Amino acid sequence: MISKKTKYAINALVYLARENRGNEPIQISKIAESENIPRKFLEAILLDLRNAGMLSSKKGKAGGYYLHKSPEEINIAEVMRLFDGPIALLPCVTHAYYERCEECKDEATCGIRSVFLDVRNETVNMLKMATLSQIISRSEHLNEEKKK
Amino acid sequence: MISKKTKYAINALVYLARENRGNEPIQISKIAESENIPRKFLEAILLDLRNAGMLSSKKGKAGGYYLHKSPEEINIAEVMRLFDGPIALLPCVTHAYYERCEECKDEATCGIRSVFLDVRNETVNMLKMATLSQIISRSEHLNEEKKK
DNA sequence: TTAAATTCCTATTATTTCGATAGGAATTAT
DNA sequence: ATAATTCCTATCGAAATAATAGGAATTTAA
Numbered sequence: 001m002i003s004k005k006t007k008y009a010i011n012a013l014v015y016l017a018r019e020n021r022g023n024e025p026i027q028i029s030k031i032a033e034s035e036n037i038p039r040k041f042l043e044a045i046l047l048d049l050r051n052a053g054m055l056s057s058k059k060g061k062a063g064g065y066y067l068h069k070s071p072e073e074i075n076i077a078e079v080m081r082l083f084d085g086p087i088a089l090l091p092c093v094t095h096a097y098y099e100r101c102e103e104c105k106d107e108a109t110c111g112i113r114s115v116f117l118d119v120r121n122e123t124v125n126m127l128k129m130a131t132l133s134q135i136i137s138r139s140e141h142l143n144e145e146k147k148k
Numbered sequence: 149m150i151s152k153k154t155k156y157a158i159n160a161l162v163y164l165a166r167e168n169r170g171n172e173p174i175q176i177s178k179i180a181e182s183e184n185i186p187r188k189f190l191e192a193i194l195l196d197l198r199n200a201g202m203l204s205s206k207k208g209k210a211g212g213y214y215l216h217k218s219p220e221e222i223n224i225a226e227v228m229r230l231f232d233g234p235i236a237l238l239p240c241v242t243h244a245y246y247e248r249c250e251e252c253k254d255e256a257t258c259g260i261r262s263v264f265l266d267v268r269n270e271t272v273n274m275l276k277m278a279t280l281s282q283i284i285s286r287s288e289h290l291n292e293e294k295k296k
Numbered sequence: 297t298t299a300a301a302t303t304c305c306t307a308t309t310a311t312t313t314c315g316a317t318a319g320g321a322a323t324t325a326t
Numbered sequence: 327a328t329a330a331t332t333c334c335t336a337t338c339g340a341a342a343t344a345a346t347a348g349g350a351a352t353t354t355a356a
Contacts, residue, residue: 036251060353111287139259208324
């Protein structure tokens with residue numbers, strides 16, 4: 001399971017992508033209220049997203065957050081990695097965070113690793129395709145279906 | 149990431165599938181030593197696998213564990229669910245453990261859910277295909293490759 | 297120039313999960 | 327009987343998770 005932090009982050013980003021006409025800063029409290037996220041917790045999350053270059057902020061009165069990158073450039077893989085670390089299910093099949101399994105006899109011929117490598121690759125592909133834009137258009141599509 | 153418990157369990161199962169000619173019970177200590185798993189920890193794991201119907205055991209002197217099902221019938225998805233719970237990354241896209249996301253406004257039109265539903269389905273498919281037999285044959289393949 | 301509204305930053309806390317160990321009861325082969 | 331083994335319950339420390347607290351810094355606007 002992904003952490004609540006990641007889930008909240010994705011929801012906040014999608015909200016900003018939807019709301020952001022003209023990149024006006026939107027306040028934490030507004031996002032928190034709309035997306036049902038604990039205010040103070042969201043504060044920390046948005047700060048991390050800003051430090052990671054996905055959001056920008058404006059301080060002081062009438063300040064707030066807005067997307068720094070375009071909705072096509074922000075994907076779920078990136079957000080998950082930021083808060084939950086590697087997407088892979090085994091340390092020996094991650095790219096950036098690679099770590100050998102202590103108990104493993106021979107990584108090169110490990111059938112278990114081979115399975116989890118395939119799973120990782122497929123998952124990362126899907127999550128990289130899942131940009132804010134894609135999420136929004138999926139949602140619109142589902143809305144059409146619902147009306148029928 | 150999967151837990152060490154799950155990783156140890158898969159390794160133990162693969163070991164038993166490889167070793168089991170004639171279903172003679174193999175002792176915990178032997179498995180623990182061969183697979184580099186803490187003895188007492190493995191004890192608890194094997195017990196769970198037995199209660200889940202994947203292993204059988206024989207008590208007392210010359211006792212031990214052996215596969216209850218055939219290596220084609222035991223897959224990674226089942227083992228992961230036993231120790232780590234749902235495979236899905238969001239509670240709202242699991243089958244057996246379904247739980248609504250508290251903060252969610254409308255599940256039916258949630259684009260985020262839609263993404264994670266696809267990921268779950270793909271992952272579960274791959275992990276169900278990954279039986280002990282498949283793992284062993286993957287490993288044999290990798291061995292052939294290595295020799296070249 | 298002061299007040300109000302906001303982000304920024306660091307610390308702290310409670311709860312749960314993870315990885316493992318301890319100790320002995322029950323069972324079985326010899 | 328004895329030795330070897332699984333079975334079972336309880337416990338423990340460390341880490342991760344989800345959140346809150348409190349105030350410093352910044353900015354707008356009256």
